[in-house]
Amino acid sequence: MRNIGFSFQYFRSAIIVVLLLLIFGISHKVEAQSFDYEAYPKLDFDFINLTLDLGIQPQNLRIDGAATYEVEANISGADTLTLFASHIDISSVSVDGESADYSLHNDSLFIPVVDSAEMGQRFNVNIRYSGNPNFGLLKNRSGTVWTSMLPKAQRHWVPVVDHPNVEFKTTFNIAVPSGFQLWATGKKLKEEMVSVDVMRYQFTSEDDMPASSLAFTVGKFKQDSTKYGAKKINLATEQSLTDSVNAPQLLEATQKYLSDLSDQLQVSYPYNQLNIIVTKDHNWETKSWGASTIFLYQNRGSLELQLLRGIIGQWFGEYQRVQQWSQADALTLYQTMLIKELAEGATTLDTTETPKHTLATVYDYFGIARWNQWQKGITSWQNASIHSFIKAEASNLLTELGNVVSWDTYADAWYQEIGQPLFEQPALQTTKNAKGNERLQDLVTYKVDYELNEAEGQLKLRFEAVHGVYKDLVTITADEVYPNKKESAEVTFTGNEDAVVLQVDPMISTLQLNAPDHPELILEEYKPAPFLIYELRNGDTVEERAAAAKKLGTHAENPDLQLAIRDFMNKDLSPKVEAALLQSLGDITDGAAGTQQIFLDALKSENQAIREAGLMALQNYKGTSTVVASVKSVAQRTEHLALFQKATQVLTALMSKDQFVGFTETVVQQDSVGNRAIFVIQELANMGAIKEAIERAELFITEDYSYEIRQRALHCLIQHDHTPSDWLSRARELLEDPDPRIRFLIVEGLRKNRNKEITDYLSAYIQDEYDARVYQKIGQVLE
Incomplete structure (x- = not known):
């Protein structure tokens, strides 16, 4: 037989049962609708x-x-x-x-x-x-x-x-x-x-x-x-x-x-x-x-x-x-x-x-x-x-x-x-994270601070657990690098905090920690400036040299580093290393008067990483009109979304709230797709201009925009708009949207701003919601 001739009478009658439960104040879980096919329907x-x-x-x-x-x-x-x-x-x-x-x-x-x-x-x-x-x-x-x-x-x-x-x-x-x-x-x-x-x-x-x-x-x-x-x-x-x-x-x-x-x-x-x-x-x-x-x-x-x-x-x-x-x-x-x-x-x-x-x-x-x-x-x-x-x-x-x-x-x-009874359906599970790597809870991260005492020939390593912790002793290798040789030692640590002292030659160039037996271990190392300069000069890969260049900025108290970095930047460097040096130089100069030109010049580079590093350094020059104008020009002219976002974030540090409202309005008017506008609106909200952000986010929740844009706009509204009447007004329009994800997000906004008027509205609406995911979301509001 190939057909069915039957009626799902329970469909709305079950809804009535739910509403009666609400009326009489009985605790319930909204599961009235059936969203799967009937197993054995009557076939007439x-x-x-x-x-x-x-x-x-x-x-x-x-x-x-x-x-x-x-x-x-x-x-x-x-x-x-x-x-x-x-x-x-x-x-x-x-x-x-x-x-x-x-x-x-x-x-x-x-x-x-x-x-x-x-x-x-x-x-x-x-x-x-x-x-x-x-x-x-x-x-x-x-x-x-x-x-x-x-x-x-x-x-x-x-x-x-x-x-x-x-x-x-x-x-x-x-x-x-x-x-x-x-x-x-x-x-x-x-x-x-x-x-x-x-x-x-x-x-x-x-x-x-x-x-x-x-x-x-x-x-x-x-x-x-x-x-x-x-x-x-x-x-x-x-x-x-x-x-x-x-x-x-x-x-x-x-x-x-x-x-x-x-x-x-x-x-x-x-x-x-x-x-x-x-x-x-x-x-x-x-x-x-x-x-x-x-x-x-x-x-x-x-x-x-x-x-x-x-x-x-x-x-x-x-x-x-x-x-x-x-x-x-x-x-x-x-x-x-x-x-x-x-x-x-x-x-x-x-x-x-x-x-x-x-x-x-x-x-x-x-x-x-x-x-x-x-x-x-x-x-x-x-x-x-x-x-x-x-x-x-x-x-x-x-x-x-x-x-x-x-x-x-x-x-x-x-x-x-x-003859194998395989009647039980598989209970499959995955434990990988979004990138397919080890589970986040299995990763262990330690911060390692280096303290070098050249007079006594000692190098102290201070280990501090950042994520996860080892309860048992862990042994890793330490390669001591000297001008003409390399020596290896073992370093053992455990617990939330630990310290290890190594006896080293005062002529040591750097120390390299390796943990081949512990792939789950991540080390965030903070080395002395001489070690970093050595690695900047002698690193085997661009990534190693760039990592050393980036860490130089942690030594802002060292006045000689600014000259050393400028000297390095006059050499032929890979863009990745140059960008890292710019970032460190920005950390060291920290907006000092007269130092902005090197970062303004970086904005003219053809390499995006260098431009981004220049932008991030310029956020320290608040009140400098030429800097504001240059960063704003980058935001308005660039075709790269990532660079636009960097420039926008810098402008939040350089501009007053009123100035940034004006910048936001310009972007909203010019952006027909919405990617830039939504980013700027969220930054505007982060600055505390909540009312202005809500008004502009509202423009991007209509069917004129892609789901990605609408989702981000609704997330912004969910985060910042806590007025139940606003959400009820959106619901009356968007709960008719053909995209169930939009209806789902609207219900999430209603849930976070629930009042009697909202629950009454959803109690009447739920019988017209046929998507199981949205229906169950409404059930969360009505519980």
Whole structure:
């Protein structure tokens, strides 16, 4: 059976229960909505075909459509067809051409088809509808609109039973404004100009398509295509990304992956066409593929790795699919095994542009964090012989099992062959930090101060724990460097503070500490000026010489160092070393009158590191008009964001608050992207101009800006605006935003400024929030 005919009556009734609990003051946790598919729904009707005539207005996410289904009764006695239609306005329904007396309750559309159907009896049902979905359809700053692949998303743009158990053939006739292109589930048959302002596209599927994987995208794309046998591969890249996306390479990789997987799995690619859409931002989507459709996101890491994951998903993800997302590991296991075999290099993906401090939801099972856990943890799950068997079973599972599976489905098949009870889903964990290095809590940092007593031939090393601490003795090596020789000694220390005295020759040039047996140990060394000068002259690498040059600034009390540094800077140096010397010179001169010219000259350098070092030194010359004008000129003229940020930070030290407000206003007016404006606004807030910062941050939370900019603007407001009425005003507008991350951040702002009016508003709103992550965030406010 492939369909369901049932009603989620609990959907809103559960919300009512929550509100009653609030009314009676009973402690509760908001978990009323179900965001996963029902495991075993009641199946009354089978869906044969869907013909969808749809008009889309991308600018405001307006949809107007007519959905026509051919359905067949699975049992005798069935009389009502139930579809899901969340926040969709139904204008008319007909059955076999006759008007039907439909009803719409709790996001379910009830259509009487006959008094009592006979098993196998067929009906044609037509529904005319319209709506403005703020869930199910996503939109980015480029104006691209595409369908979400989260559970129960399709019901927001078409009346449907969007469950993995439902599948049918499709014909999509979708009209979009001229200048936009459309790609959708199935095979493209034609496109035609309806009028000067409207284009209409037709896509059909000869194969049954899962109702839970219907997809389309509308946007301004560059189209590339190729063939894989008799099947066509289309690549649609957002026009703003065409310079950074290697379309021929992606198409070539697609052909190779399709061929390799078809050979390995002994099952041909399941659909007649593959549409690949490349956009800039993932908008917090976790499953990035639908039937015959793959979405690639520039801010999710390697496009080729995403492509391979999506192609494998056409077999293990669509041809076979899980009945509930909580069973997604059944698919991710095979995706991981296949990707490890076919991919080159790292197989993890990026989690950038994702809000922090989210609660666990069913969405996580197809999420990138879970994906990365599988990539890093699969080798520790079971032994090699079990891995080998499971991988070899891939082809058999595709050909012998049904389309809808679970972890237990796979585990039972494995058990029948090798008798291993693998029914418990893996509990994978990762302990690496964001850079993939050792865990932060495993790193140990000690500050080491050097005290040289040349008269007595002693060098004292004082160890002070900065992060972490050794409770046992730790031994490292100390290489004493002399003009004509090098001697080695051992240094042992422990605890929060310790000191070691070495007997050295008064002619010692420097000392170098090494800890090859302790890769977790970081030493922050503060050496005497003569040691640093020696290392500046004789360091083996640019990095070593630059590190010594930078540390010279810690000896500001030494009047001879200024002349020594100036002497060094007259020599031919690498830019990195010169920048480090400038930084030390700035620390030593500390804004002394008449010393600013060397740093002003550094601003004219072609090397950015030198310019940045000059800028940082100039922050000590407050009240010097030429310095203010020069730094401001750098900020206004540079094309490099990092240099702009350095110059802005220096201006906060040089300018009064009123002067910096004026500078901020100029940047805000000139910056159409928002990167510079948001940085300046945050610096303005840091200076104490909170009211002025809030007013300007407010400008950058609209859909005119990328999520990155909007996020930073909202973080600034969350940090500095503590007026509940302001947040309520933002909520009334932005809780309708199609990007769930924006809604999530708005709720975070409401949570931090909660009052009765806010909780009352969210109690009424929560029934209209269909994203599990945002819904649970609201639950935090209402608890």
